[in-house]
Amino acid sequence: MLPELGLVSLLLALLLSLALSVLPMLGAHRGHGPWMATARPLAYAQLLMIAISYALLTWAFLQHDFSVAYVANNSNSLLPLEYRFTAVWSAHEGSLLLWVLLLALWTALVARFSRALPAPVVARVLAVMGMIGLGFLAFTVFTSNPFERLLPGAVDGRDMNPLLQDVGMIFHPPLLYIGYVGFAVAFAFAVAALIDGKVDAQWVRWSRPWTNVAWSFLTLGIALGSFWAYYELGWGGWWFWDPVENASFMPWLVGAALVHSQAVTEKRGNFRGWTMLLAIAAFSLSLLGAFLVRSGVLTSVHAFASDPDRGMFILIFLALVVGGSLLLYAIRAPQVETGKPFAATSRETFLLANNLLLTASAAMILLGTLYPLLAEALDLGKISVGPPYFGLLFILLMAPLVLLLPFGPLMRWQREDITQPMRWLAPWAALAAVAGVVTFFAWPEGTAKTAFGIAGAVWILGGTARFMWQRMRSKGSRFTAEMTGMLLAHAGVAVFVAGVFITESTSIERDVAARAGDQFQLRGYEFKFEGVEKHPGPNYLADRGTVRVFRDGQPVAVMHPEKRAYLAGGQVMTEAALDGSLSRDLYVALGEPLDQSGGWALRLYVKPYIRLIWLGSLMMALGGFVVAFDKRFRRPVVTP
Amino acid sequence: MNPTRKRRLWLILALVAASGVAATLVTLALRENITYLYTPSQVYAGEATDQAVFRLGGMVAKQSLTREYGTLKVSFGVTDGDAVMTTHYDGILPDLFRENQAVIATGRREGDEFVATQILAKHDEQYMPREVALAMGKAHEKHEVPAAAQGAADKPGGY
Numbered sequence: 001m002l003p004e005l006g007l008v009s010l011l012l013a014l015l016l017s018l019a020l021s022v023l024p025m026l027g028a029h030r031g032h033g034p035w036m037a038t039a040r041p042l043a044y045a046q047l048l049m050i051a052i053s054y055a056l057l058t059w060a061f062l063q064h065d066f067s068v069a070y071v072a073n074n075s076n077s078l079l080p081l082e083y084r085f086t087a088v089w090s091a092h093e094g095s096l097l098l099w100v101l102l103l104a105l106w107t108a109l110v111a112r113f114s115r116a117l118p119a120p121v122v123a124r125v126l127a128v129m130g131m132i133g134l135g136f137l138a139f140t141v142f143t144s145n146p147f148e149r150l151l152p153g154a155v156d157g158r159d160m161n162p163l164l165q166d167v168g169m170i171f172h173p174p175l176l177y178i179g180y181v182g183f184a185v186a187f188a189f190a191v192a193a194l195i196d197g198k199v200d201a202q203w204v205r206w207s208r209p210w211t212n213v214a215w216s217f218l219t220l221g222i223a224l225g226s227f228w229a230y231y232e233l234g235w236g237g238w239w240f241w242d243p244v245e246n247a248s249f250m251p252w253l254v255g256a257a258l259v260h261s262q263a264v265t266e267k268r269g270n271f272r273g274w275t276m277l278l279a280i281a282a283f284s285l286s287l288l289g290a291f292l293v294r295s296g297v298l299t300s301v302h303a304f305a306s307d308p309d310r311g312m313f314i315l316i317f318l319a320l321v322v323g324g325s326l327l328l329y330a331i332r333a334p335q336v337e338t339g340k341p342f343a344a345t346s347r348e349t350f351l352l353a354n355n356l357l358l359t360a361s362a363a364m365i366l367l368g369t370l371y372p373l374l375a376e377a378l379d380l381g382k383i384s385v386g387p388p389y390f391g392l393l394f395i396l397l398m399a400p401l402v403l404l405l406p407f408g409p410l411m412r413w414q415r416e417d418i419t420q421p422m423r424w425l426a427p428w429a430a431l432a433a434v435a436g437v438v439t440f441f442a443w444p445e446g447t448a449k450t451a452f453g454i455a456g457a458v459w460i461l462g463g464t465a466r467f468m469w470q471r472m473r474s475k476g477s478r479f480t481a482e483m484t485g486m487l488l489a490h491a492g493v494a495v496f497v498a499g500v501f502i503t504e505s506t507s508i509e510r511d512v513a514a515r516a517g518d519q520f521q522l523r524g525y526e527f528k529f530e531g532v533e534k535h536p537g538p539n540y541l542a543d544r545g546t547v548r549v550f551r552d553g554q555p556v557a558v559m560h561p562e563k564r565a566y567l568a569g570g571q572v573m574t575e576a577a578l579d580g581s582l583s584r585d586l587y588v589a590l591g592e593p594l595d596q597s598g599g600w601a602l603r604l605y606v607k608p609y610i611r612l613i614w615l616g617s618l619m620m621a622l623g624g625f626v627v628a629f630d631k632r633f634r635r636p637v638v639t640p
Numbered sequence: 641m642n643p644t645r646k647r648r649l650w651l652i653l654a655l656v657a658a659s660g661v662a663a664t665l666v667t668l669a670l671r672e673n674i675t676y677l678y679t680p681s682q683v684y685a686g687e688a689t690d691q692a693v694f695r696l697g698g699m700v701a702k703q704s705l706t707r708e709y710g711t712l713k714v715s716f717g718v719t720d721g722d723a724v725m726t727t728h729y730d731g732i733l734p735d736l737f738r739e740n741q742a743v744i745a746t747g748r749r750e751g752d753e754f755v756a757t758q759i760l761a762k763h764d765e766q767y768m769p770r771e772v773a774l775a776m777g778k779a780h781e782k783h784e785v786p787a788a789a790q791g792a793a794d795k796p797g798g799y
Contacts (some may be wrong), residue, residue: 234735341644344647344650356658360658360662364662364666367666367670368670371670371674381676381677382676382677383674383675383676383677384674384675384677384695385670385673385674386673386674386675387673388669388672388673389669389670389672389673389674392669393665393666393669396665511712511731511732512712513710513711513712563735571735571736572735572736573735574735591712591732591733592732592733594707594712595707595709599710601712601732603732
């Protein structure tokens with residue numbers, strides 16, 4: 001009975017979203033106050049209905065209701081309680097419901113925190129968000145009903161995918177989805193402004209905090225996903241240029257460009273059309289990501305099982321969203337850039353360069369990700385594009401960004417004599433070069449790559465510190481939240497760059513055949529393998545290895561890598577053991593038993609400073625959040 | 641020329657130059673990093689001769705896995721139903737590597753055998769890489785193997 005109620009409330013939400021996409025829009029069009037006023041209640045009601053539906057699906061998981069097909073496929077009576085909550089989003093149907101829930105949440109938040117905006121704007125923005133909600137709710141109800149019954153009900157479930165039975169998986173999808181869906185807000189503001197026809201810079205000021213928050217969540221989601229892949233997939237890599245990773249990275253890059261171009265548009269009025277295009281692109285790329293993951297057109301670690309109907313539905317939805325918004329843009333966009341003119345050496349130019357580099361790398365990744373699909377469609381054979389393609393081009397595109405980054409904040413708007421910032425930054429450039437050279441010669445395992453990483457990080461940190469010092473010195477200037485956030489995010493880029501280059505150039509990875517008692521030397525650490533024992537878990541049986549690590553005869557860590565065989569599905573999972581600190585991670589994973597006499601394959605890794613990668617990402621995300629809370633964005637708008 | 645025109649001219653020139661460089665780089669990088677997928681019979685038929693590095697897709701042949709004692713060296717047969725190609729690998733096999741299940745090996749051909757540098761196995765019980773399913777489908781059709789034996793590429797499954 002309860003699952004049916006869940007479906008009913010989902011259908012109600014569908015009707016509400018239909019009303020939300022039509023009524024307020026018409027109201028705004030005709031200047032009809034009461035119709036416009038329906039937007040807020042409809043948004044809240046939609047959220048309520050979806051929340052009820054989501055709660056009922058969670059309840060079905062908690063109660064082990066195996067008569068619901070989705071529960072039977074993705075849970076098991078042995079599944080620990082905490083994972084029964086997260087199993088809700090462990091496969092296609094439920095994760096789509098989570099997506100819809102978060103979209104409704106964003107819609108309701110926009111409704112709640114838009115008191116200062118004129119009524120027609122609120123009506124239009126909420127209506128556009130309602131249309132997006134309508135599309136996804138229809139997708140859920142018609143192709144992916146999570147409440148579908150299984151008759152007769154299963155005696156026991158087939159279990160949640162063991163890869164996902166992990167703490168990282170509790171937070172990774174929600175954070176990622178909050179980010180994806182959050183770009184819908186910037187999109188809705190842009191489309192509403194286009195419909196309105198008043199394409200001034202005002203809409204940008206309203207949507208800036210939303211964009212920043214969405215982008216920060218996406219940053220957190222991607223970083224957590226990367227961390228999860230690092231310790232859960234058992235290979236010790238942190239980024240694989242896997243199609244689905246790329247699908248999340250493209251909106252991130254375009255989102256980063258959007259965050260910067262919105263700042264220009266809001267403050268100077270320049271780049272209006274461009275900012276609008278970016279807002280459309282960021283959300284469209286989020287949708288493309290959803291399509292790639294859920295349509296089964298790609299071979300990926302993440303891909304959900306294929307279903308052509310679903311793929312077709314999202315493809316049509318994507319075409320409508322992209323085609324519709326671009327058409328609207330073509331008709332309504334500002335024909336002439338009316339912003340203030342700026343010289344070739346000005347902050348505008350540097351932000352433009354930032355935007356071009358970020359969008360170019362997104363385009364490059366898009367090409368590499370879609371190329372195999374394209375080749376297959378054109379019958380050119382089944383190909384895959386290797387990680388070196390992405391790695392090489394990404395570094396080529398990001399190197400100039402790193403080089404230009406410290407200049408941006410130091411440049412003045414409109415025009416600046418370039419010699420002044422150059423004079424300010426020259427000592428830092430020298431310091432960066434010295435740091436690079438010292439690294440190259442003094443770091444035992446350092447290569448040119450390590451040196452470049454350190455030099456780049458010092459350059460960004462130094463340039464950012466120079467800007468901070470300048471602000472502190474000048475009289476009467478305070479640090480706004482906006483500025484603090486920017487400094488934090490830019491410092492995060494420096495930490496990230498250092499982490500990536502150090503890890504990539506100095507990590508050591510060794511696969512060995514080990515027997516109890518064997519010892520292996522790795523970068524000054526001594527790994528002693530003490531054998532493998534059986535170790536029962538709540539819903540699995542593990543082979544649990546013991547590895548003692550010593551350095552100069554002193555014990556450093558006792559590590560227990562596991563190989564788990566899950567009882568319900570019979571799947572085998574590697575659970576790597578980590579001993580982490582800021583300066584290095586020790587990583588041990590059990591491979592496979594090699595023979596009957598206790599021989600095991602072992603992976604032994606030492607990864608210096610890999611934590612900086614995620615620390616840097618965290619700083620970027622925090623920076624984005626801090627900017628969003630700048631008081632300026634909360635000041636009521638004076639309508640002309 | 642007035643300053644605005646001059647600026648636009650420079651901008652356009654810069655854009656043209658940038659897109660030219662980008663197009664060249666992308667083409668070069670793609671050419672270097674594309675790997676094709678073949679089944680063993682396609683390889684023996686000579687379809688892969690112009691590829692130094694390619695991916696070999698198929699099923700791990702039954703009872704073909706052998707290990708060299710005290711090392712990580714393994715060898716196994718990859719089959720598409722028509723032909724079997726002996727594949728060598730020195731490293732840790734993925735969790736889901738099993739005999740009689742789908743596998744994709746990246747590496748190069750040496751004589752009539754294959755030396756792999758990377759092994760990917762299907763990553764859950766129901767899911768078979770689509771491209772392998774397609775390639776295998778052809779072999780199955782030829783041998784009139786019922787469709788159900790192709791591995792259930794379209795069953796619902798997790799991530």
